[in-house]
Amino acid sequence: MSEALSDPGDCTAPRTPRTAVTEAEVEALVRGICFKTGPPRVLGVEVEWLVHDLREPRRPVTAERLEAAYAALRSVPLGSALTVEPGGQLELSSPPAASLMECVTTVSADLDAVRSALARQDLGLVGLGHDPWHTPRRFLREPRYDAMEACLDRTGPAGRAMMCASASVQVSVDAGHEEPGPLGHGRRWWLAHQLGPVLVAAFANSPLAGHEPTGWRSTRQLLWAEIGAGRAGAPPLNGDPRGAWARHVLDAPVMCVRRDSGPWEVPEGLTFREWTRSGTPTRADLDYHITTLFPPVRPRGHLELRMIDAQPGDDGWIVPLAVTAALFDDAEAAETAYRAVKPLSERALGLPAPHNPLWTDAARYALTDPELHEAAVACFTAALGALPRLGATTEVVDAVAAHLDRYVLRARCPADELLDQLRGTPARAHGKDIPT
Numbered sequence: 001m002s003e004a005l006s007d008p009g010d011c012t013a014p015r016t017p018r019t020a021v022t023e024a025e026v027e028a029l030v031r032g033i034c035f036k037t038g039p040p041r042v043l044g045v046e047v048e049w050l051v052h053d054l055r056e057p058r059r060p061v062t063a064e065r066l067e068a069a070y071a072a073l074r075s076v077p078l079g080s081a082l083t084v085e086p087g088g089q090l091e092l093s094s095p096p097a098a099s100l101m102e103c104v105t106t107v108s109a110d111l112d113a114v115r116s117a118l119a120r121q122d123l124g125l126v127g128l129g130h131d132p133w134h135t136p137r138r139f140l141r142e143p144r145y146d147a148m149e150a151c152l153d154r155t156g157p158a159g160r161a162m163m164c165a166s167a168s169v170q171v172s173v174d175a176g177h178e179e180p181g182p183l184g185h186g187r188r189w190w191l192a193h194q195l196g197p198v199l200v201a202a203f204a205n206s207p208l209a210g211h212e213p214t215g216w217r218s219t220r221q222l223l224w225a226e227i228g229a230g231r232a233g234a235p236p237l238n239g240d241p242r243g244a245w246a247r248h249v250l251d252a253p254v255m256c257v258r259r260d261s262g263p264w265e266v267p268e269g270l271t272f273r274e275w276t277r278s279g280t281p282t283r284a285d286l287d288y289h290i291t292t293l294f295p296p297v298r299p300r301g302h303l304e305l306r307m308i309d310a311q312p313g314d315d316g317w318i319v320p321l322a323v324t325a326a327l328f329d330d331a332e333a334a335e336t337a338y339r340a341v342k343p344l345s346e347r348a349l350g351l352p353a354p355h356n357p358l359w360t361d362a363a364r365y366a367l368t369d370p371e372l373h374e375a376a377v378a379c380f381t382a383a384l385g386a387l388p389r390l391g392a393t394t395e396v397v398d399a400v401a402a403h404l405d406r407y408v409l410r411a412r413c414p415a416d417e418l419l420d421q422l423r424g425t426p427a428r429a430h431g432k433d434i435p436t
Helices: 023-033 063-073 100-119 143-155 158-165 185-202 219-227 241-251 272-278 283-291 318-329 331-348 357-368 370-390 394-406 414-423
Strands: 043-053 081-084 090-093 123-126 168-174 297-299 302-309
Touching (some): 023 283, 043 100, 090 100, 100 123, 100 318, 143 219, 185 318, 185 357, 185 370, 241 272, 272 283, 331 370, 357 370, 370 394
Antiparallel strands (some): 043 123, 081 090, 168 302
16 A cells, blocks of 8 residues: 555655564554654645446446556556556556645646556546446455455455455545644544544445445445454544553564565564564564554554545545644634534544444444534535635635535535436436446
8 A cells, every 4th residue: 555645664764674673562563653643744646546438337347448548547647646456446646645635736746647647548537436347356466465365354355355356545644743722642643533534434435345235335434343352443532642552563463474585474463562472573574564554543653544435526635635734733623613513423432443333433433423414514615614724726615515415415426426327316416426
C-alpha cells in the first residue's frame, strides 16, 4: 500500500543496519515516531479507483489490457505517486500539501492526465467502494501479495475481496498539537475513531457484490471488519494513544516473514512481540509489519483515515477530502464535530473500531440511522462554514453543499442511488460511474 504523506517505512525511519530489535526498542520506536505532533500544516489524500472498460463496464478487463495501459501511464508526468493495487485497481497518492486547495489542484491535474491516457486504451476510472460485477481476481503476482493472500484466506474470502475488488478515498491529516484542545493529538485520535462511522455512513458507496445487493450500504467496510481485529482493528481508546498503538503493533499477528528469494513464510498465530522474544526481527521488519496493519485510522507520523468508500463522479473524491480537512484543521469545526459525535461513542460499548455496533450500523444502515444522520448534518454544516477559512474555492464549497443537500439532509448516501438504479427507481444517477 502506498502512503499519502510518506513512504511505507517512515514510521520508524531513519533506517538502521540489519540488527535485531528488542521488544523494548520496538515500543520506544513506535511510541516516539508514529505520532509526530506539531501544528496541523499538511494534508494528503490517496484516491483508489476500479478500472473498467469504457464501453462495457461489466466485461472484465484482461490482465494484458491492464499491463498495456499501465505501461503507457509510466511515461505520464505526475505530481502524485501512481501505484497499482493487487487486483489492478489504480491509486494516486498525493505529495504532502500545505493547503486543501494545493492538494485538490495537484490530484485533479494528475487524474486528468491519467484519464486521458487510459481513454486511449478504452479504459476509465470508476468510483465505487466495491466492484459490483466482477469476482475478485489478482493482477499482481509478487511474493508480498502471495503471502498476504495466504494469510488473509485464513479468515475467509473477505481478504481477497479487499485486496482485489475494493477502492477508497484515504485522507491523511497531521497528528496535531502535543497540548490538549480541539487540535491536540489526543483529541484528534479520539475524533478520528468517533467521526469514522459518520464518514462511513455519509460516503457509503458499495452496496453490491456479484450483481446483487449485499444488505450493506458499505460492503467495503464490512469486508474490512471481517478480516479480523488483529489485522484490521484499532487499539482501545481508553488511554494514551502512543502507548495503545505501540501495544497494538506488538500484539498484532505477523503477516509474513520476507525472504530474499522464494516464497515468503506465512506464520500462524505469531505476534510481533513473540517474534522479538524468539526470533530476530529487524527495524526493517518492523517497518514492514506496520504496513500490514489496516486499522480504520493508522498513525504514520500523521493520521491516515481509511474508512471512506471511493466516490462517484470524476471529482467526488474532493468532498470527503474537504470535509475531513475542515473538521480536523479548523478549530471551530473540530469542536463542533467533537460535540456532534460524542453521544455516538456510547454505542461503541467500549469496543475498538470497527468491531463494535456503531461502526456496524454505519456500514449497514448509513444515514438511515437517525443518530448518525443527526451527527452527519451537524458535521457537514460545520465543514461548510469552515471551508472558506481554509481557503477553499467556491467550486469546492459548492461540491460539499451539493453532497449535503443531495444525500446528507435526505438521510441518503451514494449507495442509495446505486440501489435505486438496480430497482428501476428514478434517481439522479452519476452516469458512467454507475455500471450498467
